[in-house]
Amino acid sequence: MPRLHFVGDDGTRYEVEARVGETVMLAARAADVPGIIGECGGSMNCLTCHCYVAPADIARIGPPTQIESDLLDGVIEARENSRLTCQIVVRADLDGVTFSVPQWQG
Template structure:
């Protein structure tokens, strides 16, 4: 299992054990992490699962592909480390990943 830490806008930390192959968004929903709405259910058709990848993890997580980048145009307060959590697949290399939830979605 891979550990992911979600940091809510108010600073509350949610540590989650995630199965490889699932997405960062799916694990946030399963564990009731506030601020991850995921209105489209993970189809990369909205921007309501937007997160900021911690700087230390951005190179490992990687950059968004074109479709995700287009959807990020609809996200609130996009930053260089912005990603849609539905597009980040959990894998061994992400053990310890930290993502921050924006103040609001969309």
């Protein structure tokens, strides 16, 4: 199982085992990572699963779809490496990727 790393807004680190094929949001929620809420269940309506992908890992994740990109324009403190974790499907090659939870979400 790939291991994903999350950094909370207070600097606390979480290592999460994720199943290939599930979303990063579901893996984070199953592990109770603070700040990854996913109120809409992954339908891109709430933006409460927003995170920052570590710059070193962004190429491994791939770009957002146009719809996700448009939605990210409305996120508080959006950055170039902002993503919605509900839109990232876990793959084996994502082992070790780091996501940071924005302060306003934590």
